[in-house]
Amino acid sequence: MxxxxxxxxxxxxxxxxxxxxxxxxxxxxxxxxxxxxxxxxxxxxxxxxxxxxxxxxxxxxxxxxxxxxxxxxxxxxxxxxxxxxxxxxxxxxxxxxxxxxxxxxxxxxxxxxxxxxxxxxxxxxxxxxxHAPRTVNALVEAFFADRAAMSEIKASSQRAYRTCSRKIAAEFGGKRVDEITKGQLKAWHGRLSADVSVATANLTMGAFGAMLAWATLQDPPWLAATPIQRLKLPRAKGRRVFWTVEEEKGFIAWCDANGYADVADAVTACLWTGARQIDVCKATLADLSGQTWRYVPTKTERKDQVALPGILPAVSARVQRRLIEAARSHVKHIGGSAPFLWNPEGRRHTSQSIGDRFREARAWAVKAKAVPETFAGKTLQDTRDTCVTRLYAAEVTLARIGSWGGWSNPEKILREHYLSLLDEGAIEDGGKLLLWAREQGLGWAAA
Structure with a gap:
């Protein structure tokens, strides 16, 4: 043998x-x-x-x-x-x-x-x-090697796509691109959703969709049409979380008193303009010095949808303080105006750096019992959610809510994610319904 x-x-x-x-x-x-x-x-x-x-x-x-x-x-x-x-x-x-x-x-x-x-x-x-084999592994490599295609994709999206590409290659790597079916994709999405989350599964499918769409545009095309179209995948549920006024007051006061004024500035601007932290980091003091702030949100800039929030006194007060500090700070001016946010070392904040500062301040504030324990689960991203609920509670029209924060469909957002949280509004609406019922002679006794 x-x-x-x-x-x-x-x-x-x-x-x-x-x-x-x-x-x-x-x-x-x-x-x-x-x-x-x-x-x-x-x-x-x-x-x-x-x-x-x-x-x-x-x-x-x-x-x-x-x-x-x-x-x-x-x-x-x-x-x-x-x-x-x-x-x-x-x-x-x-x-x-x-x-x-x-x-x-x-x-x-x-x-x-x-x-x-x-x-x-x-x-x-x-x-x-x-005549080379058109496998998914080859597709992934060719997609990221296409400089023209990459120039049209944000760096953050490219990083996300590269992370997702590992899952894609592990599942379909050796398979020819034109042999992948809708049924296979649907089944894979279901497994990813069960093993990780619906949000991650959708992100991965979105990355694969971008690659397959790229493949259809090559000459000759790798496949005639992408199988990801019209799959009707389930959507991830929203966080359904917003800040309470008590949490806002307690956290901002603690930040101002403990060397985290930059975090308090960011939180205030995000809560009352509905802007994402990346857009607040890009804003200059000149941008926020008027009665309104017109900008194109970074996340949706390809749609060219403008956001136009009003500048409330809470934001104006912090802008004025920052203007005074900027005059004696070494922070680098951009286009003739200082940025609205910079860190204690005088460097302009990025979305990542203000996020890190926020998480650090949140941990200390919770430990100091300056905020309710519920605040430990709140994020800086939740401020945008909070703003839309406050606008709705203030009876701002849906059209104005959309233009305020650059929401393309505020009605859908409110219906799917936030209205169920507005207990005060539900109680008020219940009172109106009860009054109508009594007017109709139903004669219910007061609870």
Whole structure:
């Protein structure tokens, strides 16, 4: 009985070891170019041992990388073709001994592909890429390598897409893009929702949708139409959380008294304008010095939807204090005006930095019992939710609510997320209904 070679401890360069059978498997980039996997057998047909398999895998990986780079229609590809020609010119004659010939045979297909690239130039490259396997792994790599596509996507979205791409590759990596069905996507979304959350599942599906949409626009297209369209996926539930007036007063007072005035400024502006923290961080003192603040929310700037909140005295007072502080601060002015928010070191706040400061202040305020214990679960993002509920409670019309904070559909937001929390409004409406009932002669006794 032939003894199976022991598996190496550190598999590398595409070397896979399956029950004593070594095989070279192409990386996603190499697979996209059509480079096949190869069983690693010696000249006698036996499975290679650890050393020979590693050497063979190294050789295939090296040649695959050289040829792959030479296939690119870029300046870097041109340089790679020069190196490929040199490598081909330096190849020694085919060895006479069986072992040496076998080593050459294991890379012969890559050598021939390299020669074809050099001989046919760009038409050959185009043809090779056109007929390369269009797998999801190849799609992910090509999508992120497209500079034009990336220039149209925000950096934060790109980071989110890259995180999601790991889940996408794990589920569909080796599958051809044009073989993915709506049923498979629907089932996968259900598993993701159960294992993680509906919100994460929707984010991942959105990232995959962007990649598949990109694939339909290539020439030739990877697939005719994206299967993600009209899947009717369930929506994630909103947080249904807002700040109470008691929490607002207690937290702002504590921040002002304990060196977190920048956090109090951010909270006040977010609560009373409905702006997201990223937009408040981008605002200058000049932006907030009038009676209104007109801006395009960063999150929805591609829709070009303008927000126009009024500037209430609570915000104006903090702007005036900041103007005085800016005159003797070293904070860098932007476009002739100081930013509204900067940290104690004089650096302009970002969404991340003010978020970190808020969480730090919240923890200390809760520990000091300056705010109700419920405040430990509140976030800076909840201030936008709070503003919309306050506008509704103040009987501002839905149209004006939409224009105030840049909400495209405030009625839907209120109905789905916040109206159920307005106990005071429900009690008031109940009183009106009771009064009507008594007027109708129902004669209910007072509770």
């Amino acid at each position: 032939t003894r199976k070679p022991a598996a190496p401890n550190n598999l590398r360069n595409g070397l896979k070891w399956r029950d004593g059978r070594p095989r070279w498997e192409p990386s996603p980039a190499n697979r996209a170019c059509g480079f096949p996997g190869v069983d690693l057998r010696d000249h006698a047909g036996a499975w290679m041992d650890r050393g020979a398999a590693t050497t063979a895998a190294d050789a295939r990986t090296l040649w695959a990388g050289i040829v792959r780079e030479a296939m690119r229609d870029t300046d870097a590809g041109g340089k790679a073709r020069v190196h490929l020609r040199m490598a081909l010119d330096l190849l020694p004659p085919l060895p006479a001994e069986a072992e040496g010939r076998r080593k050459r045979e294991l890379i012969a297909d890559l050598i021939e592909r390299g020669r074809a690239v050099l001989e046919e130039r760009e038409p050959g490259v185009t043809e090779a890429l056109t």
